[in-house]
Amino acid sequence: QRKNPVSLYFWIKDLLSRPALGLGSKLLLAPLAVAGWLYAQVQAARRWGYRRGLLPSSDPGVPVVSVGNVAVGGTGKTPCVEWVCRWFLDRGIRPAVLSRGYGGEAEGPVTVVSDGRGRVAGWREAGDEPVLLARRLPGVPVVVGPDRRLTARTAVELGARVLVLDDGFQHLRLRRHLDIVTVDVQNPFGNGWCLPRGLLREPPRALADADVVLLTRTKGVPPDRIERARALVSRYAPEAPVLATSHEPASWVPLGGGAPLPLEALRGKKVLAFAGIGKPEAFFRDLEALGLRVVEAVPFPDHHPYTPDDKAQLARWAGLVNAEALVTTEKDGVRLEGPVPCDAPTVALAIELGVGDPGPLVAELERIAAAAGDPPGA
16 A cells, blocks of 8 residues: 555554553553543543533523544444434424534634535535535535534524534533434444543543444444444443444445446446545445455545645556546545546545434434424424
8 A cells, every 4th residue: 555645644543543562652652641541531520510410501492413422533423414314304304414514614603504505615614524414415404613502503593493413422512312422333442542542532431321322334344243342332321222333335426527326337447545534444445345446545634635736646646556446435525626637537435324223213313303393384
């Protein structure tokens, strides 16, 4: 695999994901371990304060569903948010998505990415994930801002009857009625440490507040490994159902325009794959499982803003390996703003969430739907 200018990012991420082995590693990482322990105590105390009502949370007047996680990046929250929104839409209930808008440059407290009537803001202003959700959910308002209480107010004004928080498990200032937490089945809690020693946002015991836990990316994972992950999660969330889910490939989206292509269109073809997401290696494995010949795999940091130089380098590499196509994720497609300039086409893999046994999740969503009531004037 070819080295690239952002390899230091992945070296640091890998270092923080592994346990300290040997005296030298333990001494080197000791300051980070102390900071991680202190950070964990602060987060635990903060959550305890909200549980006991010592810290105030705001009720927006409509039901709130949070989709989040306890680890940094790459657990598959975005497909879950879309799945939940489509479930409500199918039942005539208008949801809205509230996001932090990570990577966006908007300066105001609230940015309306989409009002649900067609206009979609640019990703540089709002962030790539909110823009992707706005494009895939054209009738759903998407609102971003650092304070979910303010974005909730705007979403309700836009007619939302249910609010879906994207990456909201730690945003406790907004009262929620359902907490869905996603956990990567391959690496549930990393090395067990909180930031900055590990990749956890808060200790795993925070899962006690989860109503439903979704094990993500279980496709192709041996059943015994799934059961071990389920047992581990259940230690911290004994009351919550732990459901196996998968990212199901749906089609190829040409970034140069045109209708989506069936998955069979690239089977057996030589491709250059690239991705700037939380876990690009999982994406590369998925491509090989689809029957693509991945002759070059290029990882970028999560939310990487592609420059003309990046695109030119990808075009050169594609030529060197005689790639018949360049393949990336839909989220990367948002930030690319068009195809890589070369003879081979650039396509993005569209995925959907598959839930093995949706019964417990649907039961919780039906409770929320009942609380949403009838629309005004019905």
